[in-house]
Amino acid sequence: MSKSSSTYAHEKDGLPAPAPSRQAPRRGLSRGLAFLLAAVCAGIALYTLGPPCLSKHFESFGEVARKEELCPQEDPLVPSTNGELWKGLSDKYSTNGFLLEAVEWLGGAVRVPTESYDQMLPVGQDPRWEVFTPFHDYLLSAFPNVHATLKLTKVNTYGLVYVWEGSDASLKPLLLTAHQDVVPVNPESLNEWTHPPFSGYYDGERVWGRGSSDDKSGLIGLMTTVETLIKNDFKPTRTVFLAFGFDEEASGLHGATAIGKYLLETYGENAFSLLVDEGGDYSIEYGQAYATVGTAEKGYFDVRVEVTSPGGHSSVPPAHTSIGILAQLLVHVEAHPYKAELKRGTPMYQKTQCLAAYAGELPSKVRKAIERAGSSDKALRAAEKALFADPRFKALVGTTSAVDLIAGGVKTNALPESAWAVVNHRIATDSSVGAVQEHDADLLHGLARHFNLSYTAFGEQISEKGAPAYGSLTLSDAWGAALEPAPITPSAGEDAGAFRLLAGTIKTVYRVHRNVTDDETVIVSPGIMSGNTDTRHYWPLTKNIFRYSHSWSGDRSWLSRGVHTVNEAIYADQYLEMIRFFTTLILNADESRAI
Numbered sequence: 001m002s003k004s005s006s007t008y009a010h011e012k013d014g015l016p017a018p019a020p021s022r023q024a025p026r027r028g029l030s031r032g033l034a035f036l037l038a039a040v041c042a043g044i045a046l047y048t049l050g051p052p053c054l055s056k057h058f059e060s061f062g063e064v065a066r067k068e069e070l071c072p073q074e075d076p077l078v079p080s081t082n083g084e085l086w087k088g089l090s091d092k093y094s095t096n097g098f099l100l101e102a103v104e105w106l107g108g109a110v111r112v113p114t115e116s117y118d119q120m121l122p123v124g125q126d127p128r129w130e131v132f133t134p135f136h137d138y139l140l141s142a143f144p145n146v147h148a149t150l151k152l153t154k155v156n157t158y159g160l161v162y163v164w165e166g167s168d169a170s171l172k173p174l175l176l177t178a179h180q181d182v183v184p185v186n187p188e189s190l191n192e193w194t195h196p197p198f199s200g201y202y203d204g205e206r207v208w209g210r211g212s213s214d215d216k217s218g219l220i221g222l223m224t225t226v227e228t229l230i231k232n233d234f235k236p237t238r239t240v241f242l243a244f245g246f247d248e249e250a251s252g253l254h255g256a257t258a259i260g261k262y263l264l265e266t267y268g269e270n271a272f273s274l275l276v277d278e279g280g281d282y283s284i285e286y287g288q289a290y291a292t293v294g295t296a297e298k299g300y301f302d303v304r305v306e307v308t309s310p311g312g313h314s315s316v317p318p319a320h321t322s323i324g325i326l327a328q329l330l331v332h333v334e335a336h337p338y339k340a341e342l343k344r345g346t347p348m349y350q351k352t353q354c355l356a357a358y359a360g361e362l363p364s365k366v367r368k369a370i371e372r373a374g375s376s377d378k379a380l381r382a383a384e385k386a387l388f389a390d391p392r393f394k395a396l397v398g399t400t401s402a403v404d405l406i407a408g409g410v411k412t413n414a415l416p417e418s419a420w421a422v423v424n425h426r427i428a429t430d431s432s433v434g435a436v437q438e439h440d441a442d443l444l445h446g447l448a449r450h451f452n453l454s455y456t457a458f459g460e461q462i463s464e465k466g467a468p469a470y471g472s473l474t475l476s477d478a479w480g481a482a483l484e485p486a487p488i489t490p491s492a493g494e495d496a497g498a499f500r501l502l503a504g505t506i507k508t509v510y511r512v513h514r515n516v517t518d519d520e521t522v523i524v525s526p527g528i529m530s531g532n533t534d535t536r537h538y539w540p541l542t543k544n545i546f547r548y549s550h551s552w553s554g555d556r557s558w559l560s561r562g563v564h565t566v567n568e569a570i571y572a573d574q575y576l577e578m579i580r581f582f583t584t585l586i587l588n589a590d591e592s593r594a595i
């Protein structure tokens, strides 16, 4: 708190001049010479039909990309038309009075439990949804200006869509989203909580309780921002939408699904300029601080593998029962993992470029390989090999498989007529559900033949129709919940106006709230989310979907946040910074014509 007030005082007379651009001298061959060499080599290769000349030599030269090319950084973007208002609010946010008000708003929201559960019945049939009525009442009483000024539509009873009409209908609206629900508190863990999970208790430093971080800080942060902007006479030029689902923690099947459909039917495809939902945040990687903006999400696919074979008495068993065959199939699946491949242009590749450009503790071999990977396949493979030594990194890049469920058999003296398992896949951002189907179908084809099984994969008969078989193997979508990888949000080139607006906003908030004077202290990088958020239901609404929580943890361990476990809490200062972020984003978007 004291930190932020002096911070802003420091910035009061406008922001310091942008840091001088750092034109690192380019090493290696000049680009023109490299292309010339490549062209000559290609010509010779064609002519002689032999291997490209000098290929080894050329590779080792590589083309070394500068850090401005690897991971471009935006200058801080500060509201100008709305500059006076922004400065006034920045001062206000640094006061103790505002802090107490903001903390009370968040604490009040935590005190209304809104737990969501897996496999709930539709709204109207499952009484557990009714917890959202008191939550809506709370919002109504806490944010009177929002409710007097914005138009509220309730979608599927509990989904909230607020519209704050701008004066210029030609500007595509901004869509800011969060979720009302929280993961359930395990009743057995109650005595482990320092402060009761629905207390919303403020201890002078942190607000405690389920949802204080995930994601009532996002929702109440947005409501607080809009309430405050209205009270300070801001009238938007660009329309602002707030959309709050109510079962994000249970895949958004009833909440965001209905909201996405409603927004699409009412406003059409690509009707929004950009969308910001919860997501990536602050982390230290190889000694460098990053603000990672999720520009993609992996896909999701649960494959059911089912084997049938003749039943009978277990005293005269065949060599292989359904269970034995299934076991061999699953061993085969684990023995043949998907080949992960780091591809240029993917968000994980961009992330590695940001590591190479700025992370001081990245091993220099890896850095050098990434710097050349843009123009050299050999360098790209070398970088990939080194980075894949970290299994978590590899898992984020490639399609993964995990055998997560299994069942079969009824009795010890009866041969099992069937056995099944479910393999959970998280699909690489540059792959698809179709590619995974094809891969799995091929992978098990040999064993299907070996065991003489009639083989059907994803509705297609693969073994010869009508041929006599010992049993069957069927692959199918386990619950019809397959999810393609999300469309990748542009973060470079001419389509990246929205990304740049967001990145410039992030830089400004770090300056103002954290006293960050060097704009390379926190690097903004594209990246991917390892899980999925409500945004999966919003794809058609805009090409610019960002999963980003402006949540600075500093050197505090994320474990201390208690997200999805006991002792969830948020530092008041961290929460104030989110409000600053939303305020700066709305004002920047309001006056930008680049989105």
Ligand SMILES: *[C@@H]1O[C@H](CO)[C@@H](O)[C@H](O)[C@H]1NC(C)=O
Binding pocket: 002, 003, 006, 007, 010, 515, 517
């Ligand atoms: C803010 O940064 C300036 C420049 O680095 C420094 O002199 C000042 O003490 C900092 N203030 C706080 C509160 O950290």
Ligand SMILES: *[C@@H]1O[C@H](CO)[C@@H](O)[C@H](O)[C@H]1NC(C)=O
Binding pocket: 452, 468, 469, 470
């Ligand atoms: C497959 O199994 C069926 C039924 O037991 C049998 O008639 C057929 O000959 C077997 N085919 C092969 C190639 O083993």
